[in-house]
Amino acid sequence: MKKVTGMILGSVMAGVLGFTATAAIAADNIKIAFIDPLSGPFATTGTNGLAEWKFAVENLVNVKGGVLGGTKLEVIGFDNKISPKESLIQLQVAIDQGIRFIAQGNSSGVANALTGAIKKHNKRNPDKQVIFLNYAAVDPALTNDKCNFWHFRFDANADIKMDAMIDVIAKDKAIDKVYIIGQDYSFGKAVAAAAVRNIEAKMPHAKIVGNELHPIGKVKDFTPYARKIIASGANAVITGNWGSDMLGLGKAVIKAGYTGPIYTYYAASSGITKAFGAAGKGVIRVVSEGTLNPPISDRVTTYVNAFKAKYPNNNVSQLRIANTVEMLAKAIDKAGSTEAIKVAYALEGMEIDSIWGGKVKMRKVDHQAIQNVYILAHTDENMTHALDNSPYGLLTENTVVDAGMDSPTSCKMKRP
Amino acid sequence: MNTTTKATASQRSATPLISLPQLAPWLIAILFLLLLPVIFNSGSALTIMNQMAITIVFALAYNMLLGQAGMLSFGHAVYMGLGGFFCVHLMNMVEFDGLWLPLPLLPLFGGFFGLIFAIIIGSFSTRRAGTVFAMISLGVGELIAASSIIIVAFFGGEEGISADRTMGPETFGFDFASQLEVYYLTAIWLVISAAAMYLFSRTPIGRIANAVRDNEERAEFLGYSQRYVRMISFCASGFFAGIAGGLFAINFEILTEENLNLGTSGVILLVTFLGGVGFFIGPIVGAVVFTLLQTVLSQYTEIWQLYLGALFVATVMFFPAGLTGLLAMHIQPFKLGKSSLLLRPYMRMLVPILVCFLSIAALLETAFHARHAPIGENEMNLFGIVFDSHGVLPWVVIVVLVLGSGFLVKRLAPELKEAWDDANYLEPRS
Amino acid sequence: MELIFVNILDGLVTGLLLFMLCSGLTLIFSMMGVLNFAHASFYMLGAYFGYEISTFVGFWPGLIFAPILVGIAGALVERYGLRRVHQYGHVPELIFTFGLALLIEEIIQFFWGKNIMAYDEPDILNFVAFSIAGNAFPAYKVFMIFVAMGIFLVLLYILTRTRVGLIIQAALSYPNTVQNLGHNVPLVFMGVFGVGTALAGVAGVIAGPVLGTFPGMAVVLGSIVFVTIVIGGLGSLWGALIASLLIGWLQTFAASYNIVIGDVLVSIGFTRPENLDDSALRDLWTLTVSQIGPILPFLLMVLVLAIRPQGLFGKRES
Structure with missing residues (x-):
């Protein structure tokens, strides 16, 4: 009986895992893995964040013709159920799908697990290095004692x-x-x-x-x-x-x-x-x-109204997401490549004019974005x-x- | 009376503990484990398989309590978690204090730490079975999960404690940097622990645990202390849960409060029950199915937890023996050589029941999409079919499918029932 | 001194709210021998139903109809779910309610989403009843106290003074005899389950505006409810009342005073280590009672069970 069960499970697994693998080979957009809670008690912030990411990528980068002269950006949601363990599994899945940009923000505990895992992964797999775009986890330790080259924080820390x-x-x-x-x-x-x-x-x-x-x-x-x-x-x-x-x-x-x-x-x-x-x-x-x-410019009003028209039940509430997307696009263009290490070097010290007013600068020494508060x-x-x-x-x-x-x-x- | 006892005793000593036919499934399983990474060699597949193996060890350990000794625990994650936390600290001692400890031995230490805590907690919690034991396990689980946030020095607060597994002495030339090496290490421990747990269930103490589960007073009259039996089962279970914790530490290199909390304890109860508590391989089936649902289904649908909850409630209501029980029901017809009787009704039932489940899922997905999707994105993709979730036609089609297939299933059910009854009787019924 | 009085009142509100949940749970347990893990989920259903009704016709109709709906849902669960699982034994029953709790949470998220609902108390009760030394005591909390008291008295009356109560009490101990006397015991079970869950629904409607209406509200309260009835003694109404009040006050007072554990340790003769950073127990020294307030009931439960497994007022072991 064990054999029968084994065979059934084997074929199920083959089907399911195979499906995952084929899903990976799609158009050659540059993909960003959004690893945050999309189910469970913390899913509100997660799904709202995913909507903001998708909207920002579409309206700030892709309408202008994307990056590297025509390649589009694409955000793919991965549900980490706000669990560090699940986040690490989803990180693996994302990397296997060829994704080299990882965005996460909800819970500093998860961010801490991810930044550690990414550091180890990049050391052990130099051919598959990834960048960690931390758009919301504000524990100061992430840009102090626990800082590493692959982690960039776009929110102002606590x-x-x-x-x-x-x-x-x-x-x-x-x-x-x-x-x-x-x-x-x-x-x-x-x-x-x-x-x-x-x-x-x-x-x-x-x-x-x-x-x-x-x-x-x-x-x-x-x-x-x-x-x-x-x-x-x-x-x-x-x-x-x-x-x-x-x-x-x-x-x-x-x-x-x-x-x-x-x-x-x-x-x-x-x-x-x-x-x-x-x-x-x-x-x-x-x-x-x-x-x-009050909105700093008409651009803000247009952006927010367009977002509300598309996602009436969500809010533009995590404003740094727009900054993150614009900086990433600029860094990819500057590096002329999507290779993680080149984009990471391009991001260091980068400065942009934020849609929300003022400038955002990625401080080189600790990868902490400096902006108006x-x-x-x-x-x-x-x-x-x-x-x-x-x-x-x-x-x-x-x-x-x-x-x-x-x-x-x-x-x-x-x-x- | 006396002679018969002697006879059975001598018979027992003559037959080996495990015979060759009993060994066969194990050999097949080992071969299967060896070959798996040849087919699934991507990093994520290996990670998911490792996670599966860890859940299997944990679920088997849990079933030593629930299935074999009839003890319902709501806080068993504690023993796995504590074993794991100690292992992470050991890994850090290897890295920073120069402790000499080859990585492959680490889970054994996890097991010992799990055992130590099981002895401490079990000394007062196993005095009674049933609700009292369940509630003490809940209380202890909550207490230790809460203190894991408070006692930062040991548990690292909500960020947990992380380590690097590659810093130890190399074992046979492996440094365990690659997922594949970790997979084989995990697989070896899986086989060792599963075999050990299987053998435990065959020992006299394992058998008596069953007796205590079924009727503690009778077991007591036979001269066995029910408390002692429960304590032994509890400690053994804690030991193997600790091994699972050690494997977790090696695979994920981080332990957090999540590993101790009530959520994890609840999940392992789900896993074990889903697979079937009455069978040794029940938890294995449960762990494999659950891990796949959790990691793969969640990539395709936001409401995977709704399906999981429904599956679980349906399992308890209709198949209390779990998925394995469902399969095991077919052993009898097979033995009677009447399984062919079932083939035809099964084939006839297959399509309507599949359509029924899929169309119910489609109904839920479409309703969810219509309610929560962004404005302007009315199109949704379901099983490769793209349609407008706000249109009338898809709704009509789905509702017709649900009702139609539901009607067919109901219509075919008596026939299936009859065939089932026939297949389970030796004599053809008049 | 005034603060102590205010804390006593606050603790009373918390305790009585807990009692509204525990009374139903303990009734269900003493009848059917099943610990209903989904009980707090019915409380959550009550809050959401109350909120949904209040958006159309206001708070008060919600207070009446939401519990009725919850009670009907509970009765249906008993009739078509529990009664079926009952034949498999107690452990599957417990696991069934455990799964039901998960399922209800998911269903609520399916319909209402994951946001916190803007559920408010009615305007007519939105004023300060009285103030003690600058501490406002809202009229709504006074209302909560009266509702809870009312429920307790009505339950006590029904159980001890009416024929229905007599049958329920008899069915508790001798279900078969009661059945043979011509009473429909399954119907009694269904009724008790319905009423018990309806009581949880009342608690949900009343607590929703104060404690927040969100998908996690059942989890926050869930395990505390079991702890309370286990401490009080399974199946004892008085035990449930006293344990609820005990836990209400325990939590309120623990949160109200910042007693540092380190100071307590010093006062009973321990010496504080010179350099805290080196000590593995450094966190213990800086811990305050309010930090561990919510886990105190669990500690209490483990102690009670280890010493007196039938609970404070329980007559028999489960």
Whole structure:
């Protein structure tokens, strides 16, 4: 019986794996593997990101005739179920399909697994080297202790964003009691550490009245935390929370009677903007690497409107994706090749004019993109491009030009 | 009474533990494992096959509990995960502290660490079976998964701990940089562990585990401590789960919280049950099918988890003996030489049932596409057919297919049932 | 001092919400001997149904109709799913509900997508009932307390004072005898399953606006519900109430006070290592109680089971 089962399984496997292999040999577009969660609880951000990638590639590169004089770019989604293990399997699948550009962003844990695996893969398979385009994972370690030549980060990292955030908070002398709260994992800890460092340096008049971590994704009711924040007398809250932890915390804090600002990294889109609605107005602030309101140019309006016409249920929420695509296209043209190592060298030190305004520069020393950072307010006033199909969206309050341009890095890059 | 016992005892000692016909499937399996990479030699196929092998070892270990001893655990990922974490630390000690340890031996250490934790946890959790054991396993699983985020020094937080497998001493000239070498290493460990687990199920203690599963009071009256038997099964299972953890560490070179959490524990329950808990090869079938579904199906459809959930619920409801049980049902007709009776109804049923499943899938896919696809991209590609998911015609066709094939299946079912009954009776029924 | 009072009230709300789920689960368990892993999924269904109804006709009709729909769904699951699996034994039953939980989550994502729903409490309850030292206590939470209390009293009354309750209690211990007396036991089972899941539906409608309505909401609450009824003693309504309140307060107080484990260790005589970075246990020293709050119930459960396997108020072992 084992034999029979073995034969059946063998033929099934032959069929399925064979299918995968044939799917690889298609048109000779330059392919980008988008490895992020497309199913499961974190799929919202993943599928939204994939839509933004596909749209950016089509509208920023392919309509202009592609790269290398006519070759088109193509984004292919790979579902990693936000699991490091699955990501590594999908990375293998992508490499086998001849893909040499890997894009990922959701979860620094996955980014960490990928950057390690890509480093090892490139060393062990010099003929199949790939580049890691990290468009959203902001753990500072990725461009510091854990940096490597194949990894490029296009978002501003958590330290840079915090640096800009505190610059803005420090201007408001009325804020003298700050409460820091975050999820208990590497990113939450990085945010807390950066906040403490920056507040001590730039806000000597202020006191940190609370600094705590809560378990990630396990808190049902944030009311007890909200009570502590109220009791501490804080007049500013800083948090790196995302997803339902962000909404839960924000709602509980507002319901408990807090009226000051809550400075966040991720309190927008994926239903969060809509769910905060009127309650979040005047309270929620978001630090971001780009802004939609007011739109900096007609180009932004055309781009966002075209996106909404195509994907009415998604948002243009991860603005760096457009920068990533434009920089990649420029680097491929500059290298005159799609070979990973040549494109990687071309990307180092590259500078472009961002569609969102300002310049984006890929810093050579640690592969961290340097760009403007904005502090945005959750509101329904002066909205050109609202989010979540609600009246609410994000409006620019403050701009920090070329944020973190001279931020230190512990990266010791080894170039091949 | 006395003489018969003696007779069976002497008989048992005379027959070897495994006879040649019993050995045959193993030899075929080994040959199959040896030849697999010749056909599937791409990196991803090797990675998927490694993942399969690891899941097989883990699922077999899990079935020592669920199938053989009747213990339902919701936290078995802990033993695999902890074994794996220790192995990653060992790999790092090899790289940075100059520890001399050839890579092929690493899974054995994973097994020992799994065993140590199984002894610690089992000492209080195996006192009772049933719900109490299940809930303790859930609690312990949750506790250890949570502490893996908190105790960063050992577990590395959510980023986990990574290592490089190629830094150890070379073994017979292999440095294990290529996936192929890792595949053969994994395959060797797969055969060793599967054989060991099979032999365990044949030992007296393995047999008594079955007795305790079926009726613990009776086993107790026969003079066996049910708690002792459960403890031994639990420890053995923990040991082999640890080996799977070691293999995972070698293959992926990273362990994270994911390896310990409830999700992974739940998946292995799914895998084992899907394959069939009542058979030794059940978990093997389950692991192969599940890994293929997870890694390959997810490339083609976003709603693969919906199919998986439906498949699982349907398995529990209609085939509680799992996929292997479904195949095993046919042994009886084969033995009776009446399998030919089934051939005709099967052939007649084949097309309607295939069409029925595919058209239901098409219905779901089209509905999902119509609901979630970007505006302007009304065209969708299904089984190579391109059509407009917003048009009326495709919907009509699909609904007609679903209803039509469903009607046919229902119509043909009695005939199949009759043929099935006939095939399972020795005498032709009047 | 005021903060303690506020925390007691918050803990009460959390505990009573938990109780609404546990009451149904414990009823189902004591009748049918099956731990319904999908119970929290019915709670999630309640929240989504409530949200969908509220977008058309407002919150209050949702509060009535969503639980009814959930109850019907539950009854159907019992009739066509569980009853079939029942013949295979308890482990397949448990696994069936486990698979059902996965399936319900997928079905919800199929229809509503993966975003967080903008489900809000009704405007009529959107005001501050009272404030204690600057801490607002929303009217909606007062409403939650009253609903939960009401459910408990009605359940207690039905189970102990009515004929239906008598039959249910009898069917618990002697299903065959009750069957022989001419009662339709399978119907009773289906009814209890329907009512139990409807109660979870009520909890979903009420909690959805406060705790958020998203596909992961069942997972967040799921295992805590089992932990609660296991601690309370399987099949005991009073046990479920007391364990729910205990866990509600345990979690609230753990999250409210930043007690550092290191300080506790020092106070009971341990010495803090000089250089924390070298210590393998460095994370233990800086840990606060609020960091481990959500896992405390699991710790409690393992302890209770290791010492008293039938739970605090359970009369028999499962």
